[in-house]
Amino acid sequence: MAYAYLFKYIIIGDTGVGKSCLLLQFTDKRFQPVHDLTIGVEFGARMITIDGKQIKLQIWDTAGQESFRSITRSYYRGAAGALLVYDITRRDTFNHLTTWLEDARQHSNSNMVIMLIGNKSDLESRREVKKEEGEAFAREHGLIFMETSAKTASNVEEAFINTAKEIYEKIQEGVFDINNEANGIKIGPQHAATNSTLSGSQGGQQAGGGCC
């Protein structure tokens, strides 16, 4: 399908925080409580609309375990956005954010937009990390923040779309060099065409699990 831009995203965070579930909820609109753990990297894609432009999100869902961290680092390269995920019911996943963030900052381009996500917000009774703590961490490190639930789909669309909006704004401001694909942005075939033919509504169309 024709698109104006393609944004590459990566999803990072400790093992078991719900990275793959967030992706599945976003691309397929479903929740699968028990599914195979991610080995290496898996891909998802979906088309969204921002400012009347079709934007394809190409999402790289990474494995969270330490042993393959040095391989995961190579995925940061060429990503325009990152979703950094922790589990609000597990304090340790919040404590590890600094390491993840350092890693991401060190191996990605400096303009990469990072969205901090506190997932599993449906499990309020088991909460170990207060929402305010997530907000404070995001403020301190210049990240966007949201609490989501991949199970109930709460805020999932918003998390992916708000990140895209932020990237899009940066493009408008001329922060991103869109001709350099290492920034994780590709100009699509539709870009040259007029944008007046497109509706302003968001989301909807899905591009399945393909990666390109």
Place this chain on the structure above:
Amino acid sequence: MDAPQANGQLPSPTGNIIGSKSSATQLGACDGTPLQTIGISSPVYHVTEEFGDHRKVASFYSPAPCMTPLGLPGVMDAEGRVDESRLRMHIFKNGGVSLSERGQVWRFLFGMYPCSSTSLERPLLQEQLSVRYHAMKMKWHKLLPSTIRMRLNGTDGKICKIFVVLPVKWLLSGTFSLPFIPLSCGGSLAELVAAVQYFDARQERVQQQAEDQSDEVRERLSFLELQAQVLLERVTFDLEELQEAIRIIDKDVPRTDRDLPYYSGEGLGNLLVLRDILITYAAFHPEVSYAQGMNDLCSRFLEVLDSEVDTYWSFSCYMEKFSKDFRADGLHRKIELEAALLKELDPQLHTHLITDNMESFTFCHRWLLLGFQREFEHYDALRLFEILSCDHLELISQKVDRARYQERIARRHSIVCRALWT
């Protein structure tokens, strides 16, 4: 008996327990019992099914008598020794073996049984492997008693907290009140209770079997136990590391192959068996420990072998060769080789991937780590894994290399001879 290695890793079963016929004879001589009689009186030989027709969880010992001859033509001799190159060639040429033969074949293919062992020696080997595995498991049980039962840190899904923390007796006796059960357990509670029940009953059964042995067998087993304890005495654990590994194993085991019948319904208990194997492996191989993906690999060994002890040793043998895949540098190297191979075989596709920013080839990660387990239908993937593991092509190319080398030597030799004579 062998001393543990400096890094705390135990020697491999085949290399050190019964690597050759002579060492097997020595083992037989250890307790003064003539080797020939051991096979028949071995408790392991008699253990076929622990739950009769109703066995729902993998047995601790081998479920099949380890003296059953292999049905493959020309592979096993009259004493039960296996011609390894014929076995590998058979697997390769026939595209794997039949389901009914797979379990027995894998015990040779992955090296749990040395191909040079005879059918009389194998029950003894089996006995020793069982005793040693049990002692290894007891060692981490003793050091980390809180981890004996699975702890699920708030994971949703069918297996949940109760699976673990609470003994099944509490559940059954009703001393345990319902509000503790997370709602997500819902309809699968009965399955859960059954799974834990089978698992616990199996543990008790193993205990009972040990108590029911004849004096002679018990004496021999206690000698083997002593031997195992001496061997394990000097092994030390980094408890913090091990606990971290257990935490990840507990996170991964519930999401392993849940769509396979072997691990669903009453087979849920097999996940607990898988857990014990993975923890024991991580504890005794600290340099490898546990990495994600091992659960997938180990799970297929358990499904095929249907025995805890045999799965542990077969998996360990497999990992001797492939543990480097679970380190980033090892896998990186494999991915690089893959890219180089593609460049050679299909330069056009290689160029296309590079121009499309896929030059890191990291999308091959899972294919290479799990041997295409998730890329094919389950039974096809099992066959493929078996064929890839038989290394037939690699062996042939080694043979060719050797022949070339010998040819070169012969040529040089004849040149030297000619020079001397003229």
